Amino acid sequence: MTKIKVGIVGTGFIGPAHIEALRRLPNIDVAALCEVNIELAEAKAKQLGIGRWYTFEDLLKQEDIQCVHICTPNFLHYSQSKAALLAGKHVVCEKPLAKDLHEAEELVELAAKTGLVNAVHFNLRYYPLVRQMKTMREKGDLGEIYSIMGSYLQDWLFYNTDYNWRLEPDKSGDSRAIADIGSHLLDVIEYITGLKTVEVMADFNTVHKVRKKPLKPVETYSGKMLQPEDYADVHINTEDHANVLLRFDNGNRGCVTVSQVSAGRKNQLKLEISGSNKTFAFNSEAPNEIWIGNRDQANQVLMRDPSLAYPEASALMTFPGGHNEGFSDTSKQLFKEVYAAVEAGKQPENPKYPTFADGYRELLICERILDSTRSQKWVKI
Numbered sequence: 001m002t003k004i005k006v007g008i009v010g011t012g013f014i015g016p017a018h019i020e021a022l023r024r025l026p027n028i029d030v031a032a033l034c035e036v037n038i039e040l041a042e043a044k045a046k047q048l049g050i051g052r053w054y055t056f057e058d059l060l061k062q063e064d065i066q067c068v069h070i071c072t073p074n075f076l077h078y079s080q081s082k083a084a085l086l087a088g089k090h091v092v093c094e095k096p097l098a099k100d101l102h103e104a105e106e107l108v109e110l111a112a113k114t115g116l117v118n119a120v121h122f123n124l125r126y127y128p129l130v131r132q133m134k135t136m137r138e139k140g141d142l143g144e145i146y147s148i149m150g151s152y153l154q155d156w157l158f159y160n161t162d163y164n165w166r167l168e169p170d171k172s173g174d175s176r177a178i179a180d181i182g183s184h185l186l187d188v189i190e191y192i193t194g195l196k197t198v199e200v201m202a203d204f205n206t207v208h209k210v211r212k213k214p215l216k217p218v219e220t221y222s223g224k225m226l227q228p229e230d231y232a233d234v235h236i237n238t239e240d241h242a243n244v245l246l247r248f249d250n251g252n253r254g255c256v257t258v259s260q261v262s263a264g265r266k267n268q269l270k271l272e273i274s275g276s277n278k279t280f281a282f283n284s285e286a287p288n289e290i291w292i293g294n295r296d297q298a299n300q301v302l303m304r305d306p307s308l309a310y311p312e313a314s315a316l317m318t319f320p321g322g323h324n325e326g327f328s329d330t331s332k333q334l335f336k337e338v339y340a341a342v343e344a345g346k347q348p349e350n351p352k353y354p355t356f357a358d359g360y361r362e363l364l365i366c367e368r369i370l371d372s373t374r375s376q377k378w379v380k381i
Contacts, residue, residue, distance in 0.1 A: 010071035015071035078097075095183055100173075148253075167238065186366075203244075266285070
């Protein structure tokens, strides 16, 4: 078997998660990585067991590297994705695709022009029971969708001493909680339901208006605590918490809450979708079951089991029922579909995986949500 050689750009929190998932695919060789300087690249390559390390520019010059994964801070996504496409590389980019709509639109157009495979890492679509809910909806099990309630809660920014580059708008953008994790929730809602969000009303809150920025490096989710003299005060103007009302193209409504300051909630996406036949409820911290609500019969809990799910969902299950799968498996399943396209050498006409166009869509929704909280009005998408 000739393996597809892959290069990883950035090795903070999410880069190693990509590497771990890619190594579980038999046709992939994570051959190289790059970092902000060659010294860090070498150190990270040795730590992660990767034989080659480069600067970003030199990585793109390697003819045997067919695909690159952009796992860097948000403000670099546009320039690095563009450079990779122009160098003839297939691209998997972390969300958000870019910092603004203009950049995202340019990337969508460039990707279409080159015909190269392009994907955005909306991996939460790839929980098998998320696809099960989507398939059940498509087959009419849910019925007409009446309402949608969702939340995405974390606590890794709970303390005012918690700090990360995502708190800095020049690196992350003008929205934080919505753009960082709310984008996953909004993407999953449209993915499962097939509905389009057409209007939004948002209200943001910054709980910690001043945070303590470490004067020493601290990686995402590391949980490290420093001494008082190791911090500097920084004023924060991006949201810790957000509530958003949603109107959909079928005329019905929804609401979502997103927070990065909810103690005890490590990474919980919850979704409840009510239809004319049933209600579906999913919790990403217990991703191997979905609750199915009924009016005139007993409610049900469907366990993740390939023998019980629709074939579309079973395709995302590696192990039998009772052998739990979780967050790391979602990336593997996404990459499995992406690299089937890379093997074919071009973007499919109707890819199953999220593309740059999906990245543009979520950026559009997030920008309209930002417009709404600023104006305190309903805003059309």
